[in-house]
Amino acid sequence: MTSDTSIGPIVLPDTRARHIVEQLLKNSGVALNGNAPQDLRVYHPDFFSRLLHQGTLGLGEAYMDGWWKCDRIDEMAYRLLQHGLGERAHTPSERLMYRLQAGFFNLQSRARAYIVGEAHYDLGNDLFERMLDPTMCYSCGYWKEASTLHEAQQAKLELACRKLQLEPGMRVLDIGCGWGSFAEHAARHHGVEVTGITISREQAELARQRCQDLPVTIELKDYRDLEGRYDRIVSIGMFEHVGHRNYPTYFETVAQQLVPEGLFLLHTIGSNNSEISADPWINKYIFPNGVLPSAMHIARTSEDHLLLEDWQNFGPDYDPTLMAWLENFDTHWNEVAANYNERTRRMFRYYLAVCAGAFRARHLQLWQVVFSRYRPRRYDAPR
Known part of the structure; x- marks a missing residue:
């Protein structure tokens, strides 16, 4: 199985968003820019604000865009969920939008x-x-x-x-x-x-x-x-x-x-x-x-x-x-x-x-x- 190897310099923006993300990850077993297989290596300075504003959608899209890498995403996800970040990773607007759509529309209709x-x-x-x-x-x-x-x-x-x-x-x-x-x-x-x-x-x-x-x-x-x-x-x-x-x-x-x-x-x-x-x-x-x-x-x-x-x-x-x-x-x-x-x-x-x-x-x-x-x-x- 291949892993995500580094392709560029690690980005360490000292911002409020980064601090909040660090606090969320505290004691989860997942570190920012660490050396463990489950650690996140960040390559884009806007990653942290994107994550806080877009939740799991932003996390996944940022990975697709090459903004971050991780050798063992499965282990990262396991630790974050065990740490209780599953619900907190979804922004209130994301949850509200889906509930409104699912409540008013049949998203799985024949059409x-x-x-x-x-x-x-x-x-x-x-x-x-x-x-x-x-x-x-x-x-x-x-x-x-x-x-x-x-x-x-x-x-x-x-x-x-x-x-x-x-x-x-x-x-x-x-x-x-x-x-x-x-x-x-x-x-x-x-x-x-x-x-x-x-x-x-x-x-x-x-x-x-x-x-x-x-x-x-x-x-x-x-x-x-x-x-x-x-x-x-x-x-x-x-x-x-x-x-x-x-x-x-x-x-x-x-x-x-x-x-x-x-x-x-x-x-x-x-x-x-x-x-x-x-x-x-x-x-x-x-x-x-x-x-x-x-x-x-x-x-x-x-x-x-x-x-x-x-x-x-x-x-x-x-x-x-x-x-x-x-x-x-x-x-x-x-x-x-x-x-x-x-x-x-x-x-x-x-x-x-x-x-x-x-x-x-x-x-x-x-x-x-x-x-x-x-x-x-x-x-x-x-x-």
């Missing part, structure tokens, strides 16, 4: 559903093929008995299949199928027929290629336009794009598509609290209009439609998953560098490293939740 696909997932299959493992899973792996990223992703897919109790000939719906990782695995190893939907054209095209010899259909479609009935439904890494205003519609749609004795598995990143918010930098550059659900959001909005059978949290497994993606990204960047620019490289490095630190600090969770419509017998989930 806006394809924005995240175009902005992130359609960025380039060449980049994601080098960052991910051969399964093309773009979600948390399951590292309980795995020692490599590929083993962890295969274990995650198989865990989902076992929780769904798949049997040959079943009809399975994959909501947010990505590049077809679950669809391919379930069809190939469990003999089921899979219909996958995605809002990304690039994902749909590659998923069709990967599954062309299997009973798999990939459609470019929003979940609100679904029709048909399925024995099993799965959704891995898509619920983060649904939005709190649409949770009731989402669970109602799932219940309508599921046969009476069917099972539904929801795999999603989760928030520790129920406040409707989003990190401004992530919202702008990585997942536009995304919002993380809390446990209460999921339980409350699903209870009128589905029976909650099982809930598993393996959030700490996202840390090694993200670090493995970062290592792949760094290792193979030169193979695709001609198709992108340096700012994109820094954007992806920052995104992967900061998120790894957030999961390491248990600031974020990863849940697999199993639902049924009606189960006359006991459900025992594998682990």
Whole structure:
């Protein structure tokens, strides 16, 4: 894995803004212009005022602009979150603006559903093929008995299949199928027929290629336009794009598509609290209009439609998953560098490293939740 090495003189402006930032960092384990891997090395005199005025948006954009560097951004983020700077890093105006937008507008409406696909997932299959493992899973792996990223992703897919109790000939719906990782695995190893939907054209095209010899259909479609009935439904890494205003519609749609004795598995990143918010930098550059659900959001909005059978949290497994993606990204960047620019490289490095630190600090969770419509017998989930 490459690190950020110095490319210019350290800037040490003796300003009020710098003093405030130093006080915020005090006892966090992160120093300004220090020698430890997690320390910030500042190269622009306006960094401190930008950070205080723009919060996490300013921090991320300043990194993309080359204003600061850090050998281990993941460790920096971990220490800052452990120090309690997570909320303080968001300016009041940032929080207020998002709450107003989310309160008055449906940021994840049908008309806006394809924005995240175009902005992130359609960025380039060449980049994601080098960052991910051969399964093309773009979600948390399951590292309980795995020692490599590929083993962890295969274990995650198989865990989902076992929780769904798949049997040959079943009809399975994959909501947010990505590049077809679950669809391919379930069809190939469990003999089921899979219909996958995605809002990304690039994902749909590659998923069709990967599954062309299997009973798999990939459609470019929003979940609100679904029709048909399925024995099993799965959704891995898509619920983060649904939005709190649409949770009731989402669970109602799932219940309508599921046969009476069917099972539904929801795999999603989760928030520790129920406040409707989003990190401004992530919202702008990585997942536009995304919002993380809390446990209460999921339980409350699903209870009128589905029976909650099982809930598993393996959030700490996202840390090694993200670090493995970062290592792949760094290792193979030169193979695709001609198709992108340096700012994109820094954007992806920052995104992967900061998120790894957030999961390491248990600031974020990863849940697999199993639902049924009606189960006359006991459900025992594998682990």
